[in-house]
Amino acid sequence: MRKWLPLLTVCLGTFMLLIDVTIVNVALPDLVNDLGASLSALQWVIDAYALSLAALLLGVGSIADIVGHRRMYIAGLGLFAVSSLFCGLAPGPGTLVAARAVQGVGAAAMFATTFALLNSSYTGRDRGTAYGVWGAVSGASSAVGPILGGLLTEGVSWRWIFFVNLPVSVIAIGLCLTALSDTHPPRRVRVDLGGIATFTGAAGALTYALIRANEDGWSDAVVWSLLAASAVLLAGFVAVEARVREPLFDLALLRDRRFVAVLLTGLLLTFAAFAAFTYSSIWLQSVLGMGPLGAGLTGIPLSVAAFAVSAGLGRILHERRPDRVISLGLLLIGLGALLVAALVHGSARWPALLPGFAVIGLGVGLVIPILGSVSMSFVPPQRGGMAAGAVNTARQLGYAIGIAVLGNVFAARAHTILAERDVPAAAQVAHAVAGGGSRQLLGASEPAARPALDGALHAASVGALQMTFVVAGTVGVVASLAVAYLMRPHGGGGGAEPVPAQDHAAAIGPAATPATS
CATH class of the missing domain: 1.10.287 (Helix Hairpins)
Incomplete structure (x- = not known):
C-alpha cells in the first residue's frame, strides 16, 4: 500500500484547504461574541481566505513549475499550519482576518500543485484511481466543512476549527518528505x-x-x-x-476550444453546485430555526454521493470519453438544483433539500476527478502547475461569482414577494432576509404585527430560495450543453473506444500545441 502514500499526502492537503473555505461559516456568531466585532466585519474571516486563494492560484502554480511542485507543496503546508496557529490564537478580528489571508496563500500553494503531483506519482489505471479518490475528497470537502465546524464550535471552541489543522499539517509534511518526489527538476527560467x-x-x-x-x-x-x-x-x-x-499562462491554450471548455467547467461547476448552499443555510437557520450543526448535516447526501461516485467509479471514468462524462456531470448538477427548487415550497422543511442535494453530489462526483486529469493533458508535465492554477482559479472565481449573483437573485425575489404582501420597507427587509436577519427582524417588530411579518418572511425566503436554485440549475444545464459542444471531437465523430487519461486530449481531437518554453 506504500504506492498510495503520495495520494494520501495530496488528499490531506486538499481536504484541509477546501473545508477551510466553508468551515468558518457556522462559527461566525461565536466569533462575534468572543472577539467583540460586528458580524459584517468578521465576514472578512471568510472573504480574506477566499480572496487570497483565488487571486494567487495561477501565479503560485507558475512559480511551482519553476522551483518544483513538491517543494512548493511543502512550503504551502508549512505556511498553512503556521497561519492556522495564529488564527486560533487571534486576540481580535484584525489579527484573525490577516492570518486568514496568509492561510489562503498557503492553500493556493497546495491547490496549485495537486494535479502535477498526482500526475508525477501515478500512471495508467492507478492514475485514474488516484484522481477518483482525490475527486471524492475534493467533492465532499465543501459540504463536510459546516458539519465539522458545527461539531468543533458546539463541542469545544471555534478556535479548534484552526488548531485541528496543526497535527494534520505535520503528518502531511512528514509524508511529503518520505513519499513524494518531483519527477521534473526545478527549471532555470x-x-x-x-x-x-x-x-x-x-x-x-x-x-x-x-x-x-x-x-x-x-x-x-x-x-x-x-x-x-x-x-x-x-x-x-x-x-x-x-x-x-516564459509566460505565466500560455495564451495559445485559449485557441483550443477544449481547454476553454475545461476552464468553463471549473467556473460554472462551483457556481451551479455549491454557491446556492449559502442561501439554503440561511433558510434553514434564520427561518426554520435549525442550529449550525443541523444545517450542515443536510449536506451529507451531496458528500456521500460525490465520494461514492468519485472513489467507486474513478478508475472506470478514467477510461471514458471526458467530454461525455463532464457534460453528464454538469447536467446532473443542474437537474439536482432544479429538483431542490421543485421540492422546496411554503410548508417545506429540511428533508425537501435532500433528494436534490444527492443528485448534485452525483454530478460533482463525475466532474471533479476527470476535470483535473483532462486539464493536465493539454500541457507538458513541467507546466502542470500552470494548468492546475488556471483551472482552480476558475473554480474559485466561479464560487465567488455564484455567491454574488445568487445573492442578488435571492434578495430581488424576496423583495418582490414582500412588496406583494405590502411589507413596509420591502427592499431593506429583503436585504436583511438575504443576510440571515429574519429572526432579528421578528424580534424588533411589534408583537401585534409579528404573525403577519413571520408569514411574509417565510414566504419570501422560500420563494427566494426556489429562484436561487432555479438559476443555479439553469446554469448547470446550459454549462452541460456548452461543454458538450466545445469538447466535441473534430469532424463531429467521436469513437466510443475508451482512452486512458493521459490521452484525453487526443481522444477528443488534436490539440493546439502549447508553447513549452
Missing part, C-alpha cells in the same frame, strides 16, 4: 513577475468586487471601480503574456 502582478491584481479586484457587491449591492461605486480596474489589469496581463518568453 525567469519568473514572470509582470504576469503575476497583473493577473493577481485582476483576480483580486474581481473577487473583491463580487464580495462587496454581495454585501452593498451593484449600485455601489466602489464595486464598479473595482470591476473596471480588473478589466484594465486583465488587458495588461494579456499584453504582458503575449510578449514575455
Whole structure:
C-alpha cells in the first residue's frame, strides 16, 4: 500500500484547504461574541481566505513549475499550519482576518500543485484511481466543512476549527518528505513577475468586487471601480503574456476550444453546485430555526454521493470519453438544483433539500476527478502547475461569482414577494432576509404585527430560495450543453473506444500545441 502514500499526502492537503473555505461559516456568531466585532466585519474571516486563494492560484502554480511542485507543496503546508496557529490564537478580528489571508496563500500553494503531483506519482489505471479518490475528497470537502465546524464550535471552541489543522499539517509534511518526489527538476527560467502582478491584481479586484457587491449591492461605486480596474489589469496581463518568453499562462491554450471548455467547467461547476448552499443555510437557520450543526448535516447526501461516485467509479471514468462524462456531470448538477427548487415550497422543511442535494453530489462526483486529469493533458508535465492554477482559479472565481449573483437573485425575489404582501420597507427587509436577519427582524417588530411579518418572511425566503436554485440549475444545464459542444471531437465523430487519461486530449481531437518554453 506504500504506492498510495503520495495520494494520501495530496488528499490531506486538499481536504484541509477546501473545508477551510466553508468551515468558518457556522462559527461566525461565536466569533462575534468572543472577539467583540460586528458580524459584517468578521465576514472578512471568510472573504480574506477566499480572496487570497483565488487571486494567487495561477501565479503560485507558475512559480511551482519553476522551483518544483513538491517543494512548493511543502512550503504551502508549512505556511498553512503556521497561519492556522495564529488564527486560533487571534486576540481580535484584525489579527484573525490577516492570518486568514496568509492561510489562503498557503492553500493556493497546495491547490496549485495537486494535479502535477498526482500526475508525477501515478500512471495508467492507478492514475485514474488516484484522481477518483482525490475527486471524492475534493467533492465532499465543501459540504463536510459546516458539519465539522458545527461539531468543533458546539463541542469545544471555534478556535479548534484552526488548531485541528496543526497535527494534520505535520503528518502531511512528514509524508511529503518520505513519499513524494518531483519527477521534473526545478527549471532555470525567469519568473514572470509582470504576469503575476497583473493577473493577481485582476483576480483580486474581481473577487473583491463580487464580495462587496454581495454585501452593498451593484449600485455601489466602489464595486464598479473595482470591476473596471480588473478589466484594465486583465488587458495588461494579456499584453504582458503575449510578449514575455516564459509566460505565466500560455495564451495559445485559449485557441483550443477544449481547454476553454475545461476552464468553463471549473467556473460554472462551483457556481451551479455549491454557491446556492449559502442561501439554503440561511433558510434553514434564520427561518426554520435549525442550529449550525443541523444545517450542515443536510449536506451529507451531496458528500456521500460525490465520494461514492468519485472513489467507486474513478478508475472506470478514467477510461471514458471526458467530454461525455463532464457534460453528464454538469447536467446532473443542474437537474439536482432544479429538483431542490421543485421540492422546496411554503410548508417545506429540511428533508425537501435532500433528494436534490444527492443528485448534485452525483454530478460533482463525475466532474471533479476527470476535470483535473483532462486539464493536465493539454500541457507538458513541467507546466502542470500552470494548468492546475488556471483551472482552480476558475473554480474559485466561479464560487465567488455564484455567491454574488445568487445573492442578488435571492434578495430581488424576496423583495418582490414582500412588496406583494405590502411589507413596509420591502427592499431593506429583503436585504436583511438575504443576510440571515429574519429572526432579528421578528424580534424588533411589534408583537401585534409579528404573525403577519413571520408569514411574509417565510414566504419570501422560500420563494427566494426556489429562484436561487432555479438559476443555479439553469446554469448547470446550459454549462452541460456548452461543454458538450466545445469538447466535441473534430469532424463531429467521436469513437466510443475508451482512452486512458493521459490521452484525453487526443481522444477528443488534436490539440493546439502549447508553447513549452
